[in-house]
Amino acid sequence: MASSEITLEALPSVSDIPAADWDACANPLTEIPATSCNGASQAYNPFVSHAFFSAAETSGAATIRTGWAPRHLVAKIDERIVGIVPCYLKSHSQGEYVFDRGWADAYERAGGRYYPKLQASVPFTPATGPRLLIRSGEDRAQIGSVLAQGLIALCGVSKASSVHVTFAREEEWELLAEHGFLQRTDQQFHWHNQGFSSFDDFLATLNSRHRKAIKRERRDALGAAGITIHWLTGKDITEDAWDAFFDFYMETGSRKWGRPYLNRKFFSLIGESMAKDVLLVMAKRDGRWIAGAINFIGSDTLFGRNWGAIEHHPFLHFEVCYYQAIDFAIQHRLKVVEAGAQGEHKIARGYLPQTTYSAHFIADRGLRRAIDDYLARERAYVEEAGRELAEAGPFRKSADEPS
Template identity: 75%
Template sequence: MDSSEITLEAVSSVSQVAAEDWDACANPVPGPAPDGLDALVLPDNSGCNSKHYYNPFLSHAFFLSLEASGSACARTGWASRHLLARRDGMIAGIVPCYLKSHSQGEYVFDRGWADAYERAGGRYYPKLQVSVPFTPVTGPRLLIRDGVDMDEIGAALATGIVALCQATKASSAHVTFAREAEAKLLARHGFLQRTDQQFHWQNQGYGSFDDFLATLNSRHRKAIRRERREALAAGITIHPLSGNDITEEAWDAFFAFYMQTGSRKWGRPYLNRAFFSLVGESMAKDVLLIMARRNNRWIAGAINFVGSETLFGRNWGAIEHHPFLHFEVCYYQAIDFAIARGLKTVEAGAQGEHKLARGYLPQTTYSAHFIADPGLRRAIDDYLKRERAYVAQAARELTAAAPFRKTADEEHE
């Protein structure tokens, strides 16, 4: 019997964890898999970390860029409390965790819970947030090193989240955009279950964008072709940039787009200019910047991150409005890239039923919530039961309304 002890601690910065230790837990595959190779599949114990694909948002470099730039720090309401599980001195598991004074930048909305609790005389903040800040992308939240007992370390981390919640006098702990298996594991430790949906594009082995279009019904094929033509009708050209092609001048332009669009949508954009330079320096191979140009100046762009099998679309912005340019830069160019690279999936960010008509289908997302107050917990539990039923029904209805041809012999143009 293994008599070694698991110890838990919380650190106040990702910089206090060596990059090799963090990445050994977060991304066992050290980078995008070579073209044509399947991702590494490891034995399935707890289900939390059984299939390891490279996810750039889980990397030490990404968290360090967020924290070192001051985008995610105590001043902005994201005070790091990363939970570490050690066995015999070695970091065996990590939970990326923040002590928060608000509910901004999370994309899983609990403001109604906070308002109700505070009207009843409670104190909802601070709370613990287990997530990648400002990033609505599903991935492991209980990061477990290869070669350790995943069940044991997973249980220790789940228990540790609750203990950290109590130690920090937080009202609650929220594990968002987790994998389904993680949400189920956390449920066994008293966490409530919540679901939502996003819209993802799936690559069915297409050789070209036209191959993808051939799977759609005639009305949607024609609409997408028209949108792609009209998006560029004003003399706009599209420029995918990656690696060393992304200059500081390109980052300056993209940040201007991001600030203008973010200020209009959220009031205060979450990421500062320094973040983009840091990401450009440390994660150049993982970044795809799709930029639009007209009259010799950049007018719009979208930032994407490249995983071993998924293209993750993140932020978009523009300083000129042109019909359908958003769809071209964010959705259609992403599909083009995924087909060319042989990626299986495009995740185009949070929400957006308009993506359905463009071939992006509903996918369920999962979160888990520990609520310390028994009364608030009962009220939220009842609400979540109804919400899960609604989300499931909406997914069925949206899937049925997908733009794909219903029969193999439906007429092409």
């Protein structure tokens, strides 16, 4: 596959790509300042780092055995890596958070074969970030187009039914649409820092009912049971802390989906290579860890991911996952807290709807037409639902509302 002097190849492991080259494409600010397609500053995103993908693959969490066979698409100019799409050939639709099982069922009832499919994403991670990774200083429009065309070609070579680029940035979503990808939207709930200097500053922007409810929840979560909260990052995250957190993760994962996606080795590898990018919010009672949440720290965003507990106390989940994340973001001047997938209950706690974007190339023309029609209706629904949810938010409607 080639376009002018750009060549493409698909590699079967992240370890086949030098970490320095991968990171120069994934997070250009680690090399030199760069701008994205729309002129915005390119922020550091820990999930697209070489270290994160390496931990997922080396631990065995994202491998052919688990249905995640790496097919990372690499663009080169004169043997120099200038672009990458993290990509997997998948035999199922688990661990993606953008649900296409209905499409698979319909296609297979009609006699088609939906799997394997190609998935361009971060395994097990519903967080928006770059999916067309392009080295700074290169022609982003040209290389982005070549990568989009390369994904379609790889779909054919792999005998896959489709390509799914999930939790992409909006500008990538638009570029992929120009190459025949169908556009899908969904929503998450994010908290935005308005330059607050304290949690009380944030509370002052809420209406009286929600402000009082949050104060009560925070008080009840910690006070009665004698629970203390601890922030662990960098060298403070010991293997004992990982052991405790993994117990929490397994407890929640086994209840939600039967077999949690990540294994214990994954967290040790993250601790070795990315500890500075990790925040563990841990709850302790009577000298032992009882609950915790893992967050990843970007240049301007705190990404909330997994949570779990071995003791269950009222409102402890909200405290550990949402309120502590807000506290941390305020103290460290982060602009956004992304609280993960789904959960309209987050609105009452100051997290507002945010559109997420995915792009889908469907090889079969009949299936493509049916999905295209469905997505047009779904996008309209997501837009209207987001508007209604934002209007129902907990914030004061006017400056003269009583505080």
